[in-house]
Amino acid sequence: MKISTVIVDDEPLARKGLAIRLAEFENIKLVGECKNGIEAVSLIPQIRPDLVFLDIQMPGLNGFQVINKLKELNQPIPLIVFVTAFDSYAIKAFDVHALDYVLKPVDEQRLKEAIDKVTINLQIKQQGGTNEKLAKLVADFTGDDCEDILRKLANGETLTSSSYPEVLAIKDGSEVTRVPVVDVQWIDAAGDYMCVHTADKTHIMRRTMKELVGDLDPKKFVRVHRSAIVNIKYVQKLVSHISGEYHLILENGEELKVSRSHRDSVKQMIKS
Structure with missing residues (x-):
């Protein structure tokens, strides 16, 4: 050709x-x-x-x-x-x-x-x-x-029908960093920005929580409260406290509070 x-x-x-x-x-x-x-x-x-x-x-x-x-x-x-x-x-x-x-x-x-x-x-x-x-x-x-x-x-391989991206393109000034979604451990909001945490770095991107949730596979990511999303792959355990609060413990030791409104969905993801 x-x-x-x-x-x-x-x-x-x-x-x-x-x-x-x-x-x-x-x-x-x-x-x-x-x-x-x-x-x-x-x-x-x-x-x-x-x-x-x-x-x-x-x-x-x-x-x-x-x-x-x-x-x-x-x-x-x-x-x-x-x-x-x-x-x-x-x-x-x-x-x-x-x-x-x-x-x-x-x-x-x-x-x-x-x-x-x-x-x-x-x-x-x-x-x-x-x-x-x-x-x-x-x-x-x-x-x-x-x-x-x-x-x-x-190569004639079968494509999955999933519309969720495998990479997050994070713009920083004149640079674009391509972060594999599979490496994202958790994400939290900081004002108008989102902090995307991987094992070795935190990337900052200007997007809303709503936009980002729409780009992440709900079978792999769960929202734990209004301003945080977690990759279920990196969750080590779910801990309940005497106060009735639940916390997720990630493999890296990070502890995230689970809000009441998201408790059931988090439990379901942990069990599945």
């Missing part, structure tokens, strides 16, 4: 360097180059490439504006891999549904990883309607382990 590809970058040396790198991949067919965003908006609808390596900071129209302009013109958006010298754009790159994001100067291994991801994605698209849900998951990247989903489909 040849992947028709366009390079968009206002730096001639950057375009030439990437073209040389891409020539090493047998499945990449370079079909066009653009020196700015305006040229890209004109060329992409004409030749409809499978893939665009898109610089972000360009005169006229930047990379994000190119995508927005194509949407305004009701043009199909090819797979986008952003290539830029500025890592501060990482979060926004995924917000506009980029498949991947690599930094200049482009590392050889990192470029290979990006092309592998593109290849798998295109293979899945060719499989037709049965994978529409997956394609949406990949396009709407919000923290799910999309690469794992793509790998399973490519």
Whole structure:
């Protein structure tokens, strides 16, 4: 499968360097180059490439504006891999549904990883309607382990019907930390923020308790009171006190009070 590809970058040396790198991949067919965003908006609808390596900071129209302009013109958006010298754009790159994001100067291994991801994605698209849900998951990247989903489909493995993400994407300034849900021991609220506790670190994310509860599998996580959720996997025991209060003891020694309104559901989870 040849992947028709366009390079968009206002730096001639950057375009030439990437073209040389891409020539090493047998499945990449370079079909066009653009020196700015305006040229890209004109060329992409004409030749409809499978893939665009898109610089972000360009005169006229930047990379994000190119995508927005194509949407305004009701043009199909090819797979986008952003290539830029500025890592501060990482979060926004995924917000506009980029498949991947690599930094200049482009590392050889990192470029290979990006092309592998593109290849798998295109293979899945060719499989037709049965994978529409997956394609949406990949396009709407919000923290799910999309690469794992793509790998399973490519290998013919069965996908579970669970809509719960396997990874929490936690934004911190210009960085995004991917925390496996299975490693989350418990979560508690601190004002407008949520503290996500793993064995070795506490991550801070700006989400409401209600939003977070909706993303966690109720068969694995139980709410113990208004401002705390616990991964039942890490519960060592449930202790009742003379006062009538119940407390959960986690494997790490953490002790959490169970409120009256959540006592029955906690007991049920402990017994099951």
